[in-house]
Amino acid sequence: MTSADPTPLSEPTSKTRLRLWLKLLKATRLVEADLRENLRTEFGTTLPRFDVMAALSQYADGLKMSELSGLLRVSNGNVTGIVERLVEDGFALREAVPGDRRASRVRLTRKGAEEFARQASEHEHWVDELLGALGPEEATGMTEQLDRILREGAQ
Structure with missing residues (x-):
């Protein structure tokens, strides 16, 4: 154990995984x-x-409101207000x-698709x-590990 890494080598695996989860959560919240x-x-x-715009951008023919809320894993009520404002705009x-x-x-209009493309480009940059x-190899490796967790968690 070093001063930079307070994790004891004999720590149970469950504690190590809990620490990983907390760091993932903290990093996610920061980003x-x-x-x-x-x-x-x-x-x-x-x-x-x-x-919402990102989800709609993947479906040129649009999505039913229930499909949209299911895709985003939120209630119909959460999506309804956002969609109404997107329609108004x-x-x-x-x-x-x-x-x-x-x-x-619901589907994006041409104006909506253009606006989303503009936002998505900046989002990617951010x-x-x-x-x-993270270097490209590190990012790829972490992505593969997270994919593994998602696959195994879905079983």
Whole structure:
């Protein structure tokens, strides 16, 4: 054990993994806070709004509101207000779903797609800067390890 690393070598694996989780959480919160602030100051928008636009950008034909909320893992209520504001701003279009009077499909307009592309480019740049301490090999290795956790956790 060194002064820079207070972890005793004999520490149980469960404690080591708990420490890893806490560091992952802290790092995630740090990155997320910076992204939220950058989106707010540079684009006058929010991270949830960016997330909705990101999801919609992957589906040219749009998504039903229930599909969108499921994809984002949030309630329909959380998505509804964001979608309404995107529609008001001309970034999204809400259309009725044939055969289902209660459902609506949402998709980005051309204006919305262009705005999202602008935001996504800056978002990528910010993430690159925030994770710049990692070399490409380290980033790839960590991504592979996190993918492994996700695969094994989904079983």
